[in-house]
Amino acid sequence: MKLRLYEILKEKGKTKYWLYIRLGLSYQNFNKIMNNETNGIKFKTLQTLCEVLECTPNDLFDMSEDE
Secondary structure, three states: OEEOHHHHHHHHOOOHHHHHHHHOOOHHHHHHHHOOOOOOOOHHHHHHHHHHHOOOHHHHEEOOOOO
16 A cells, blocks of 8 residues: 555646645655655544545555555
8 A cells, every 4th residue: 555645746736845835744754655655644644635635535545566
């Protein structure tokens, strides 16, 4: 399972920096989430991602097993 943040940002015409500013996370934590280098994500962060990106949690995740 991985987050589809880069794909969603591209679909919406937004940048990584745009998302970083709106999430209010440390750059280190933000980068880990963006690069799928985290083993967990806080529900508050998930909620904020959905609100900012105007999507559902289902939209955020890719369930492919190719990695």
